[in-house]
Structures are given as structure tokens and as C-alpha cells.
Amino acid sequence: MLVPGGPAVTAALTASRLGAYARLAKLDVWDYYLALPLAWSLCGFTGTGVLLLFGVGTVLVIAAAVALDDVTGFRDGSDAANYGPDAPARRLARKPLLTGELDERQALVFGWACAVLGGVCWLGLGLTAPLWTLVLLALLLVSAVQYSYGLKISYRGAQEVFLAGFGCGLVLCGVGLVRGAPTALAVVEAVVFGLGPLLVGVYSNANDAAGDAAVGRRTVAVLAGPGGHRAFTAGLTALEIGVVVFAAGLGAGPWWFALALLPAMACRVAQLRVGVGLGDALRARRWGLLAHRVAVASLVVVNLVVL
Template identity: 65%
Template sequence: MTMPLSQGPLAPVDIRLRLGAYARLAKLDVWDYYLALPLAWSLAGFRPSALVPLLVFGLGTVLVVAGSVAFDDVTGYRDGSDAANYGPDAPARKLARKPLLTGELSEAEAIRFGWLTAGAGAGLWVLAFAVAPFAPLWTILVAAVCLASSVQYSWGLKISYRGWQEVFLVGFGAGLVLVGTGLSTGGVTGFGAVQAVLFGLGPLLFGVYSNTRDAEGDAAVGRPTVAAVLGPLGNKAFIAGLTVAEVSLVVTAAGLGPAPWWFGLAMLPAMGVRVAQLRRGVGLGDLLAARSFGLRAHRSTTATLIAVNLILLVGAGS
């Protein structure tokens, strides 16, 4: 369905429809990467001086991600992968999430939106560095890698079309936590690094289930996700390996690493959701339900990490 061309100034209802289309292009309903900022603030001990820089950095992150997913939609629209993955043969998918496919936005509008949001996001990141209490060189480098890789995810170098999709999904999330913590404290502890990796694994471990569902369409356009390359059995082994790796990181950090001894116990509910996700997706083949479990696991993991940091802060002050 295509939107009718306006013969004059847009009516309020038309403006709302256009704004809604752009919001769906930006995937504003998927906010899980943005949880990196409250996690970083908790790692900084909830310092008031870190709040404004993190808010600026967080708003910039929303815009950077909006630009990245807009470019991803343009590329998916051009190569036909979105039409294959969101077409009438996949009725469970929400076609409305793809305003290019519905005709609500044109390619030119989506590309313009991508550059404007990515550029504005980059500007806010620079402002965050300017007002932050700390700005070590490594945070600038990590932020630059996050920015470049997000814009180039499906555009320009198209790193997700060159076998780097899964690396980006975990690396971008971990990078946001590391940069946010560095801007707030000037450094990252060993336990902070563990939390950054656990946070990054969250988007990866719900993304791989979407990739499993989209494997045929991705393979057809030459997008070499693990699901498209390894086939069903290899992909199941990959997902199971990621789940085991996440649980092992929690156990190792609590037993041998920098986490408190009770960290593993605190993480039991979140890890239980993760195991349930594995059973639902790999064991029963219910990919959409497994993706939903992945969102819950990521959010519960982040909430648990913030609670753990608060407990450690209170304990240190008592």
C-alpha cells in the first residue's frame, strides 16, 4: 500500500502517520541496546557527575542505531531479502516494521533519514565526550569503532554481508557499556569488563534466532550469517555453544574471576530464562518464542547486573 501524494500542507493526521513510519524505520520499539547506559551508570556507582554525559551519550546512541537500521532496511529492500523474509509467505512477521515495503517511505527518504540521524548521533557522542568528567583515548577509539561499524553494518562496507554480523551484535553492545563506564570513571574494572561482555551477548543471543528464521532469505542475497552458512545442525551447535559460553562466563567470574562469590547465585534466574530459550528455539524449533525469551533474558540479565552493582556499592559504603 502506498501513501497518497499530498496536494498541499500535510494535515495533522498525515504528519502523525509520517512520524509513525519514521519511528518504525528507526525501530524505536527495540530499546535493548540502550540499557547499556543505566548499566554503565551503575558501574560508575551512580555518580551524579556521570548522569548528564550518559544521557547525552544515550540520546546519541538512539540516533546512531536509528541511522544504522534505516540503512539496513534500505539494503534489505534493494536486494529483496526483506521482501522474502517479511512477505506473504511469512505471515507471523510484522510487515508494518518495514515502511519501505509498505510504501510509506521512499528509498530517498530512508537514506536521508539514515544520514541525518547517524550524523546527529555522532555529534551528540562528541558532545558527551566534551562534557564527561573523563575522556581517555581508548573510549574515543572504541566509540569510533562502534560508530563506523554501525553505519557500515549494511551500508558502504556492508560488514554484515562479509561475515561480521554476529561479531558486531556482541561487540556494539559491549562497546557501549565500556565507553559509558569510561566516560563516567576513566577506566573499567575486571568485573566491569565481564558485565560488558554479558551485556553484548544479549543482543547476539536473540539475534541468532531471527537469523535462523531468515537463513534462506539471507543466503539468497549472499549475507553469510552463521545460520545461512552452517545449515540447521551447525547453527544449532553454534547457538548452544553461545549459551554454554555465557553460563560459563558467569560461573568462572564468580568462582575464579573478579565477581563476588554470590554472583552466580544472583544470575540464576536470568540464566534459567536463557536455558529455557535454548530449549524453546533449538529443542522445539519455536524461533519466535525463543527470540522473545532472548529479550527477557537480556533484560533480566541487565537488571540483575545493575542490582549487583548497587549491592556492592551499598556494601562498600557500610
């Protein structure tokens, strides 16, 4: 017996389920994906097909990491604490396990399926690349899957290392897959890129410190306390600015490299003022996203001129 409106209802439910999976994969947070156009520009705008497949793998691997992270956060209650009704600035809809749109089994199947498919894309490409690229791809894949699941490296004091290292590694792998060996400029730009997600994450960690401490997630914000974490954040900001300022002196970039990155560094200083000076971690996080995106756009322009 046909139910009136049945196909329409089915389509709506399907769309809703797909939307829940998209939010589980955090597809609206695309800042790591900017490693792909940056690597493309470092390769002289060649290797498009290779980098597109690498990009597909990157989306899948990141989707696996954040889906498994949500499973762990759902199990230990940290997401409920950080995204609950007492935290109105956070969007609960970003956590479909908390809203009940997906269950734990569905999230696990999705996460592991993405990990396998992403790994096939990455490691398949790596078989024709230099050995260091293949090894780095494998390291990025394993660490992403184990970020908050399995070994739980983000719970064991290595979250900040992962956030920077993963971004840096994406750029270097993209270059390695196309060119074989990174230039000094590519290494500098990879470091600047990696510091971008880190200088977003540290402000999120400042906001989530209480919830993370309650479940044993040892971030710097938890271990160092408010004062120590502010000093750590200021130090990271100074490190990024230092890399940019001294890139030309180290022979890695043109003399005007720092001038090209000036808008991004201005955003970074504004982020430090808002987050450390005024104590508004979530607004500082938004400044961090802007600083990272402006930095990547500026680096692409540098590469367009230099390479």
C-alpha cells in the same frame, strides 16, 4: 481557499509520517539502550548528564544503522522475502519502505542525518575521555553505519561479531566516559550484556536463513547450515553461562554473582530448549529478549549492592 478539515488532515498525515520514521528507527526495540542504565550503575550512579547525552547519541546511531539496514534489505529483496505474506509471524509494518509509507531517499536522508547527529554527540563527549574510549566510540560509529550499508559487514560473515561487540562496547564506553577505566566487574558485565543481543539475533538469523542466503548475506545460519547453527547457538549459550558462573572465581564479581543471575540463566536455558530443541526460532527470540532484560536488571541490582 480553505479546505474543511485541512489542519486535521495535515496533523494526521504528519503523525503518520513520524510514526513511519519511528518504525524505521526501530524505537520499539530498546534492548541496546539498556547499556546506559547498566553503565550508570557501574559508575556508582554518577555521571547522569554525560550518560544522558551518550544515550541520545546511542539512539541516533542505532537509528542510523537500522534505517540503512532497511534500505539495503529493500534494495536486495531480503526484507520482502523475510517479511512477505508467506511469513505471517513477522510484522510488515516494521518495514515502512515495504509498505510504501517512506521511499528510499527519505530513509537514506534520515539514516545519514541520524549518523551525523549521533556521531557529534558521541565524539564530542569522547574528546574529554581517555583515548581508548574515543577510539572505541569511533569504531562503534563506523561499524554501525557500515553494518548493512557501504562495507556491509553483516553480509561478509561478521554480523554476529558486531551484535555482541556493539553491545559490549556501549557499556565500556559509558563507563569510560564517566570513570575513565573499567573495573574487572565492568568488563564481565559488558560481555554478558553483549551476548544478550547476539542471542536474540542468532534466532532471527535461523528464521531468515533462506532469505539471507538468496541475497548473499553470510550469517552463521547460512554458512553452517541448520545443524552447525544449532551447535553454534548452544555454544554461545554455554559461553554466557560460563562467564556468569566463573566471574566470582576470576575475582571479577562477588561470590553470589551467579546466584543473582540465576533467573536470567533459567530464561536462557528455556530459550535454548524452545529454539534448538523444539525448532521454534521466533518464540526463542522472544525468550532471548526476556533473558537479556532480566540479566540487565539483575546486574544493576548486583552493582547497587557491590559498588
